[in-house]
Amino acid sequence: MSKTEQSPVVWSPSEDTLKNSRMGRFKAWLEEQGYGPFSDYHALHQWSIDELETFWDKVWDYCGLVCDTPADKVLGKRDMPGAEWFPGMKLNFAANLLRLADGDHANHEAVVAYCETRPVLRRTYAELKADVGALEAFLRGQGIKSGDRVAGVVTNGYEAMVGMLAATSLGAIWSSASPDFGVGAILDRFGQIEPSALIAVNGYGYGGKVFARQDDFAELVAGLPTLKCVVSVQQLPDQAPIPGDLITPWEDAIASGTGQAPSFTPLDPDHPVYILYSSGTTGKPKCIVHGNAGLLVNHAKELMLHGDVGPEDRFLYFTTCGWMMWNWQASALMTGAAVITVDGSPGYPSLSFLWDTVAGEKVTHFGTSARFLAGCRKAELKPARELDLSALRVLFSTGSPLLPEDYDWVYSDGAPGVLLGSIAGGTDICGCFVGSTPLLPVRRGEIQCRFLGVDAVAYDEDARPVSGGRGELVCRQPLPSMPVSFWDDPDGARYHAAYFDTFPGVWAHGDFIEFTEHGGAIIYGRSDATLNPGGVRIGTAEIYRQVETVAEVKDSLVVGRQIDGDVEVVLLVVPADGQTITDDLLKQLRTRIRQGASPRHVPKHIVEVADIPYTRSGKKVELAVARLINGSSKADNRDALSNPEALDHIRNQLADASLLPNG
Secondary structure (H helix, E strand, O other): OOHHHHOOEEEOOOHHHHHHOHHHHHHHHHHHOOOOOOOOHHHHHHHHHHOHHHHHHHHHHHOOOOOOEOOOOOEOOOOOOOOOEOOOOEEOHHHHHOOOOOHHHOOOEEEEEEEOOOOOEEEEHHHHHHHHHHHHHHHHHOOOOOOOEEEEEOOOOHHHHHHHHHHHHHOOEEEEEOOOOOHHHHHHHHHHHOOOEEEEEOEEEEOOEEEEOHHHHHHHHHOOOOOOEEEEEOOOOOOOOOOOOOEEEHHHHHHHOOOOOOOOOOEOOOOEEEEEEOOOOOOOOOEEEEEHHHHHHHHHHHHHHHOOOOOOOEEEEOOOOOOHHHHHHHHHHHHOOEEEEEEOOOOOOOOOHHHHHHHHOOOOEEEEEHHHHHHHHHOOOOHHHHOOOOOOOEEEEEOOOOOHHHHHHHHHHHOOOOEEEEOEEEOOOOEEEEEOOOOOOEEOOOEOEEOOOOOEEEEOOOOOEOOOOEEEEEEOOOOOOOOOEEOOOOOOHHHHHHHOOOOOOOEEEEEEEEEOOOOOEEEEEEHHHOEOHHHOOEOHHHHHHHHOOOOOEEEEEEEEEEEOOEEEEEEEEEEOOOOOOOHHHHHHHHHHHHHHOOHHHOOOEEEEOOOOOEEOOOOEOHHHHHHHHOOOOOOOOHHHEOOOHHHHHHHHHHHHOOOOOOO
16 A cells, blocks of 8 residues: 555645745745745745745845844854854844734734633733833843853743743853752752743632742742742732742833833844753753754744744643743734734633633644644544534644544544644754645644755665655754753754764754655654664654554553563553553553564563552653653753653552563
């Protein structure tokens, strides 16, 4: 059976979409200037990597990005690592995100903030810009200057947007964490970057419960001796603010700078705007520094062209401020869209809450996790049949591979008619390598395409491109949003080791991927979690695709157990509510895996567990369990997990099954 037959088309662009989407108009605009002609998206992509500098120059112009001083050229040095983007340019990141805040667009909604503890807040672009100017003036008055770090322990809402824009307007570097992190996990991050200012909520709401954090965050302040000021946000209106001498209430900070305009300080193209963090499950997180111009132009390409987001759109991506999707979402301001933020539990007061919000706010672009969509499928939600989703055009999914069955659910009961954009990249580039485009059909179980300007292929172990098979996801040419550095890595050794040790001069991303004959992509999981029974490489996602469509299974995790020079596949299963692991279910799981994948995929051991460990950004932590089952002495950073107790339960259950070394 061919790949085309295995992956049926479940959505196709209309003629109007091909012509009038922003990607379609960009393609036509290039052809009017004498480039191309481009027969289809794949021809456009090939040109974008063959003519890399011209492509990024045209993205900058077409997307209307602004700078104070033009670049001498698009790309100076092309080395990886070490590529120099837009040398000579002077620009400001916040100025670009607020470029439509004046004139006719000033009174359009910029941010609509939902949360569990406060009323819905609505602010226009003019109001957002005014608050950014006011907070920047306050920060300057506290001695915050260009290059300083402004840290946020904030919820996904209005204050986080204002804080980031005020910091980046004056040239400070923004870094954020979610307020559900433990103090130790936050100090593991912010302690490395030594912030001068902190914006922190006094607590948060989740799942109908209130979590006051004033005392915890007072402890955090005490652990950050470089702080000059702390702004306390009353996320819990009935609770006290964070105590301490450095504290200024949010309202007072804004009032002190009222009437001041943002400075939009011109900065170098590689001046840092964000510091993001690796998950930190194996030790202190890596501090990943993203630069001014490169991140901006890449987000413009991803949101405007691939996402088809524009000034009349309404954009909701369910995220937290501890995940790079928050930074991606924030960049939607540059399109002029209204950004709908949601803080709290996606399942409260019911699993339909996000869908209700999408319908009520007439959202055009809704982003969520593959895990959420799978949960909706398993709960048999039918939003398309019960709600008016007529405004919704694009549904983004990321965080883990999207199961083919979840494509089925979206196009039957979820949101038929939308472009289902499964996107994949990471914190490392604060963006995507592969994802969606309005110019191609969507095929069941496949990511649509390589993104424009991304020279991504699958490599075998000898650094040869794999044709029609699986390999390591690599990028062979520079991408503007590759990090400018790691923090406190003066010789670049840790940065080089993270991405360039495997294939010198080529970015190795760490995903196990296949590119299909029609240009799509299938991700099989992290390559460092790839299984290797009998010498055959198996991606963990191949097993999840079979197991997690079984009604009796709530969740699962698969790891390889090294034994006698080979690898045994071990499957951990969380039964659905009211279910247990029976002999019949074991037989059903093994049969489904054998028939849906191959006999090589069938687990040697299936163990019932109470829970699966996840990072705070919602990703399964396979490596921690793999180290546990293989007797590694390397300690895990439990503060990086949203549910560290799951590892304790798993340790006990593996011991009971005699699957631990010497156990």
